[in-house]
Amino acid sequence: MGREVVERAESDMESWGAPGAVAAEEEFPLLSLNHVSYSCRSVKESMRFYQDVLGFVLIKRPSSFSFEGAWLFNHGIGIHLIESDNLPPKKDAINPKDCHISFQCSNMDVLMQRLGEMNIEYVTAVVKDGGITVDQVFFHDPDGHMIEICNCQNIPILPLSSSCPVRLPKTIEFASPLSHLGNESLENHSAREATAQMMENLFKNMMTIFI
Template identity: 60%
Template sequence: MSNPLQLKSLNHISLVCASLEKSVEFYVNVLGFSPVKRPTSLDFNGAWLFNYGIGIHLLQSEEPRGMPKTTPINPKDNHISFQCESTAAVEKRLQQMEIEYVKSRVEESGIYVDQLFFHDPDGMMIEICNCDNIPMVPLSEDKLWSCSRFNCNIPNRQRQIQQMIPM
């Protein structure tokens, strides 16, 4: 596999917010992130959050009124995705929290991925899915992954997956 920049992992994503407080509340109370210490040398309003092996850096917009308006939920728009254990449990919780969402389903060779899409307070699309159901199959190599597993190249799993994928 090519790694020209010698990358190790995704570290964080940064999101500009109209209201830092509302966004922190959302990412902490809805998605389960925890605030972490930011370097004191940063001289702008923001918050760092961490969970699931990734950081989210929230940045207070200098022009909150100029932020893009929330659009209808469109699963084909830019989004960040989180793996879950049960989309049914997530859907129930979203209903309890009165968060508007859209459901979608992807099928590949009889394997299904259920997806739930919704917006954060600034319109950033969030996807919650059971995406691990479908393996990541590189187009240029014979290695196989599953998107959130670190122990990817298990020979029995490879054979099992190869049998499911028409060549």
């Protein structure tokens, strides 16, 4: 069934043609995923979870909000918490098919050891495709929101059609362009940016060859 859906999608994209893809890209000037917003019973408890378990950092939240909440950020994405008394009962069973947010991880063994030390229940799964293996770990936050940690970077991003280009993540630019560099020199930062751009161009060229 899954393969049939993919084949239909490939056929549909071929019928769209390149002009439509270009128009869509111009019409939607999206940059990246900014944040995920979660309702929670206790902002304080959820803040502690995302800070201690996932390494998020509390950041300034606009003062105009009239409801209890908190903003956290790390790993290129924000987590916005909104306190609510009207939440459904917390799910007990961990089901990998439930809606979830997923983070890539460079060392799954260290992750699982950390979860075990913090007495956080989790389930594991393995995805295999063409000799590539992806390890997955699923667990809940204090309100039952599903979180996945995986090494999905093992799977190359291969668009089903060359007429639908993929935008790779860009380096985040802050309000003060040089203040976030820390001890890194401007020359090293520029070299790193140039390398990233070169890799993106290489990726696009590979897509043209293989698709």
